[in-house]
Amino acid sequence: MLVSEINIKLTILGQWGVGKTSMVNTFVGKDFPSMYIPTIGSNIARKEYRLKDNHIRLNIWDIGGQRSFNPLNPVFFSNLDSALLLFDLNNPKESLQEIIDTYLKNLSKHSPECIMYLVGNKSDLLKPEDSEILLNIIRKYQIQGFPIVFVSAKTQDNITELFTLVIFDFLKKLEESGNKTQFQGISKDFLNSVGKSEEDLNDLIINIDEIDSNTLHKKITPKIIKKNIKLTEKEYIPLKEIKDLKQIRAFDIDKNKIKENIFSAFKNNLVAISELILELKKTPINSLIDNIDKTLDDLSNLNKDFELKLDSILELEKSDKNN
Amino acid sequence: MKNVPKTLHNLADQYEKTMSKMNLVKSNNKAIQNLMEQVSNLEGEMKFVKQEMTSLRGDLLSSQERIEQTIRTQEEIIMDMINKFNEELLQHKSSMKEDIEILKTQQDVLKISYTINEKKFMDKVNSSISRIINKQVEGKENEILMKIWMSEFKEIIRDFEKLKKFRPKEFSVRLNEISDIIDIFKQKILS
Numbered sequence: 001m002l003v004s005e006i007n008i009k010l011t012i013l014g015q016w017g018v019g020k021t022s023m024v025n026t027f028v029g030k031d032f033p034s035m036y037i038p039t040i041g042s043n044i045a046r047k048e049y050r051l052k053d054n055h056i057r058l059n060i061w062d063i064g065g066q067r068s069f070n071p072l073n074p075v076f077f078s079n080l081d082s083a084l085l086l087f088d089l090n091n092p093k094e095s096l097q098e099i100i101d102t103y104l105k106n107l108s109k110h111s112p113e114c115i116m117y118l119v120g121n122k123s124d125l126l127k128p129e130d131s132e133i134l135l136n137i138i139r140k141y142q143i144q145g146f147p148i149v150f151v152s153a154k155t156q157d158n159i160t161e162l163f164t165l166v167i168f169d170f171l172k173k174l175e176e177s178g179n180k181t182q183f184q185g186i187s188k189d190f191l192n193s194v195g196k197s198e199e200d201l202n203d204l205i206i207n208i209d210e211i212d213s214n215t216l217h218k219k220i221t222p223k224i225i226k227k228n229i230k231l232t233e234k235e236y237i238p239l240k241e242i243k244d245l246k247q248i249r250a251f252d253i254d255k256n257k258i259k260e261n262i263f264s265a266f267k268n269n270l271v272a273i274s275e276l277i278l279e280l281k282k283t284p285i286n287s288l289i290d291n292i293d294k295t296l297d298d299l300s301n302l303n304k305d306f307e308l309k310l311d312s313i314l315e316l317e318k319s320d321k322n323n
Numbered sequence: 324m325k326n327v328p329k330t331l332h333n334l335a336d337q338y339e340k341t342m343s344k345m346n347l348v349k350s351n352n353k354a355i356q357n358l359m360e361q362v363s364n365l366e367g368e369m370k371f372v373k374q375e376m377t378s379l380r381g382d383l384l385s386s387q388e389r390i391e392q393t394i395r396t397q398e399e400i401i402m403d404m405i406n407k408f409n410e411e412l413l414q415h416k417s418s419m420k421e422d423i424e425i426l427k428t429q430q431d432v433l434k435i436s437y438t439i440n441e442k443k444f445m446d447k448v449n450s451s452i453s454r455i456i457n458k459q460v461e462g463k464e465n466e467i468l469m470k471i472w473m474s475e476f477k478e479i480i481r482d483f484e485k486l487k488k489f490r491p492k493e494f495s496v497r498l499n500e501i502s503d504i505i506d507i508f509k510q511k512i513l514s
């Protein structure tokens with residue numbers, strides 16, 4: 001039997017500073033960033049799972065949330081299988097509003113079929129006495145119909161579980177939609193391969209209408225202790241929005257780190273492009289024209305992303321000269 | 324000459340009349356004598372008519388000859404023209420053949436230089452990338468690489484729009500070329 005390749009396109013969206021990059025980094029095994037470095041354009045990360053009959057590749061698109069120098073690019077929203085809508089549990093009002101104002105609209109326009117999740121990050125910062133207020137704020141925003149999950153990129157709490165849930169749901173959908181017997185039982189196979197059960201995943205999801213602050217805290221705190229991660233008692237430093245890359249000096253941000261990140265994202269984009277072409281090579285003739293169009297769309301949009309990255313480097317250099 | 328037929332007609336008429344008169348005056352000698360005169364007159368007229376007819380035929384013949392001559396000359400002229408045309412056509416043909424030959428060789432040269440250029444291009448990409456790196460423009464290598472890639476990528480996107488028009492075989496050839504170019508960059512940039 002032929003091993004089938006399953007590609008999943010997942011986008012992570014949310015206001016600047018909510019922890020998108022931190023979350024992806026901890027998930028793929030990179031270090032949790034010690035300081036805030038805004039993402040420019042997009043950065044694509046990958047995670048692969050080899051099952052007996054199937055090869056699953058999760059393509060994670062981490063999108064920069066600083067709107068003033070990150071124009072929204074259709075490639076962030078199109079042909080998506082899943083999307084994580086991230087908000088900051090430490091700053092829920094603004095970050096939830098941003099999801100409603102910016103991301104939900106674009107998602108329903110470009111990828112109405114994709115599976116979405118509402119993800120509250122920085123659960124490590126959540127104090128028990130604030131949980132009731134937090135729950136009420138989330139209820140008030142009424143972003144309904146999506147599973148809600150709380151995670152912490154810093155303590156890695158629920159991170160692997162969340163991504164496992166994303167893949168599991170996608171595979172379930174694949175099993176149900178396809179008449180291909182090929183995919184029968186694939187979601188179970190996948191769970192077995194990562195050593196998780198369906199109960200583990202169900203445990204993740206917070207029923208916002210019923211949960212009380214006590215249950216919520218039981219849901220998140222024990223895991224942090226279990227992982228035995230030392231939490232520094234340092235006061236949380238509020239992040240600042242950057243309105244102009246040229247003014248980066250005014251922020252406590254390492255410019256060279258930004259450049260480094262841009263270049264590494266650039267490499268990742270390059271890999272993504274060569275994979276798009278590879279995919280196209282494997283396309284059967286009858287769906288070739290459609291796929292060429294789709295690939296062309298992706299390529300043009302990635303091109304815009306390249307331009308943005310290059311422009312940003314130039315902007316950063318200008319800020320070098322000005323100071 | 325025009326009135327010849329009329330004269331003939333008249334003659335016939337008169338002959339008829341005369342014949343009837345002859346019957347009438349058979350017994351009359353004087354009348355016979357008269358008649359004889361008339362007959363000789365008639366003969367004279369007949370002679371004239373005969374002459375007229377001969378000259379008419381002569382006229383006809385000469386005009387026919389003239390027409391034939393004209394036709395002949397025109398034919399000759401046309402033949403001349405045709406011959407000339409043929410000649411020119413032949414000349415043209417051969418010069419066209421030459422042109423086609425020239426074009427063909429040009430095409431061959433182009434084809435060869437295309438493959439050479441392609442190889443050269445690849446070499447150029449390779450060498451320019453390594454040259455740029457070697458120049459060690461401090462801290463700028465990545466940006467420059469990005470810039471080179473960007474212009475290459477634009478080209479790829481432009482090519483991509485044409486892909487749909489290709490037949491499967493050409494399509495896969497082009498696609499392979501594109502992925503080769505991307506691979507070169509990938510190797511350079513990821514290394």
Ligand SMILES: Nc1nc2c(ncn2[C@@H]2O[C@H](COP(=O)(O)OP(=O)(O)OP(=O)(O)O)[C@@H](O)[C@H]2O)c(=O)[nH]1
Nearest residue numbers: 016017018019020021022036039065122152153154
């Ligand atoms: N305490 C705590 N801090 C976090 C967590 N996740 C991220 N942070 C911090 O939040 C800041 C922003 O994190 P990033 O991951 O860069 O945010 P982002 O969403 O990628 O931001 P943009 O790329 O600008 O959109 C950093 O200083 C992180 O250290 C978390 O789970 N807990």
Ligand SMILES: [Mg+2]
Nearest residue numbers: 020021038039
């Ligand atoms: Mg980021």
